[in-house]
Amino acid sequence: MNGAAARMPEASAITVPVPLGDRAYDIHVGRGLLGEAGRRIAALGARAAAIVTDENVGPLYAAALAASLEQNGLRTATIALPPGEATKSYASLERVCDAVLAAKIERGDLVVALGGGVVGDLAGFAAAVVRRGVRFVQIPTTLLSQVDSSVGGKTGINSRHGKNLVGAFHQPSLVLADTGLLDSLPLREMRAGYAEVVKYGLIDDPAFFDWCEKNWRGVFAGGPERDEAVAQSCRSKAAVVVRDEREDGDRALLNLGHTFGHALERITRYDSARLVHGEGVAIGLAQAFRFSAALGLCDEADARRVEAHLAAVGLPTRLSQVPGGYGTVDDILEAMAQDKKVKGGALTFILVRGIGQSFIARDVPVDRVRAFLQDEITPSRP
Numbered sequence: 001m002n003g004a005a006a007r008m009p010e011a012s013a014i015t016v017p018v019p020l021g022d023r024a025y026d027i028h029v030g031r032g033l034l035g036e037a038g039r040r041i042a043a044l045g046a047r048a049a050a051i052v053t054d055e056n057v058g059p060l061y062a063a064a065l066a067a068s069l070e071q072n073g074l075r076t077a078t079i080a081l082p083p084g085e086a087t088k089s090y091a092s093l094e095r096v097c098d099a100v101l102a103a104k105i106e107r108g109d110l111v112v113a114l115g116g117g118v119v120g121d122l123a124g125f126a127a128a129v130v131r132r133g134v135r136f137v138q139i140p141t142t143l144l145s146q147v148d149s150s151v152g153g154k155t156g157i158n159s160r161h162g163k164n165l166v167g168a169f170h171q172p173s174l175v176l177a178d179t180g181l182l183d184s185l186p187l188r189e190m191r192a193g194y195a196e197v198v199k200y201g202l203i204d205d206p207a208f209f210d211w212c213e214k215n216w217r218g219v220f221a222g223g224p225e226r227d228e229a230v231a232q233s234c235r236s237k238a239a240v241v242v243r244d245e246r247e248d249g250d251r252a253l254l255n256l257g258h259t260f261g262h263a264l265e266r267i268t269r270y271d272s273a274r275l276v277h278g279e280g281v282a283i284g285l286a287q288a289f290r291f292s293a294a295l296g297l298c299d300e301a302d303a304r305r306v307e308a309h310l311a312a313v314g315l316p317t318r319l320s321q322v323p324g325g326y327g328t329v330d331d332i333l334e335a336m337a338q339d340k341k342v343k344g345g346a347l348t349f350i351l352v353r354g355i356g357q358s359f360i361a362r363d364v365p366v367d368r369v370r371a372f373l374q375d376e377i378t379p380s381r382p
């Protein structure tokens, strides 16, 4: 360590362990962690790191990360991809794999994902397949990636057939969530990530949903509430992942809102200008509650409360808010048919009995879904 690095005060961080046996790792959450990335990543024992980022994040943070790694003895190479959901593609996967190989990243070395969920999912998948698997570190730079995509090891790309249909489970070796990096995040992306924060309250933690209603402004403003929200979301996600790493059961609960949301992302052709993942999830969360209410499973008051909170932070909650339209009911049903939770051709939804009371509903009759979607388009009630 050089003198300057030795004098740097350590950032105060909250550590969330993910105890997954021989794939265990820590998530560190706090302001200023990027400055410590070199020291913390060097402790993993690699000699080189390929930094994967995008063309928005790279100019802001990649040089600082590379300098920190090099001061700690790691050789680095950086690849920056175009920003946006369309980058989760076969073509980008090839680019990243080739760049990692060109950088002579060996099995003991690392891929470091510096960016949002797009970069994390893509770089993580490249790490899973290059040399049949190299280790990777997540440095998430969006709220969404800090609270969700950097944790749990789902990596992958989209296909013309649907969202995330090509991928692998590959756990990171370390997650560094520097919440100060969110200060440069556009408001639209803060809102989108916040949909996944609220999701944890809706799944099984009503007290956290209450907390969100009271504290969301602090999360957006960058006060201590932001670190709390990120850390609590990571604790919730880690607990589910440790119970069911490969989604044989309970992990599907993390998909609340996603059967609807992923269908909308496919219909809008992964065009981030129209709809980003978190916006699809926000509409999907509101729909999961309205659908549950329509099936008589949950109080309409809960559905209204969820919709009111999402709308208060500026998130969309209705199909009519998808820019450029959402197609027909059949388009939505067709997109849903490729959902990874489909079993024997039957749809699986995550439904709710109330706020914080989600459950996995297998074999939801397609007629009920069709009737619900029809009603969403032409409401039978005001």
Ligand SMILES: NC(=O)c1ccc[n+]([C@@H]2O[C@H](COP(=O)([O-])OP(=O)(O)OC[C@H]3O[C@@H](n4cnc5c(N)ncnc54)[C@H](O)[C@@H]3O)[C@@H](O)[C@H]2O)c1
Binding pocket: 054, 055, 056, 057, 060, 083, 084, 085, 088, 115, 116, 117, 118, 119, 121, 141, 142, 143, 144, 145, 148, 149, 150, 151, 152, 153, 154, 155, 164, 181, 182, 183, 184, 185, 186, 189, 192, 193, 276, 277, 278
């Ligand atoms: N693997 C998982 O478990 C998991 C979980 C949730 C979502 N996802 C995936 O994550 C993706 C969405 O991720 P996202 O919402 O982070 O989107 P993103 O990666 O597209 O990032 C959003 C935008 O913010 C920009 N950006 C990122 N960090 C910035 C910063 N600090 N300052 C300024 N600009 C910044 C990016 O360049 C991009 O334009 C989707 O593909 C979704 O499917 C995966």
Ligand SMILES: O=C(O)C(=O)C[C@@H](O)[C@H](O)[C@H](O)COP(=O)(O)O
Binding pocket: 148, 152, 154, 163, 164, 196, 247, 251, 252, 254, 255, 258, 340
């Ligand atoms: O980690 C999980 O499991 C999730 O479902 C988290 C979701 O927020 C995320 O969008 C995930 O990528 C969706 O997974 P998929 O298997 O439905 O593609």
Ligand SMILES: [Zn+2]
Binding pocket: 148, 196, 258, 277, 281
């Ligand atoms: Zn998601």
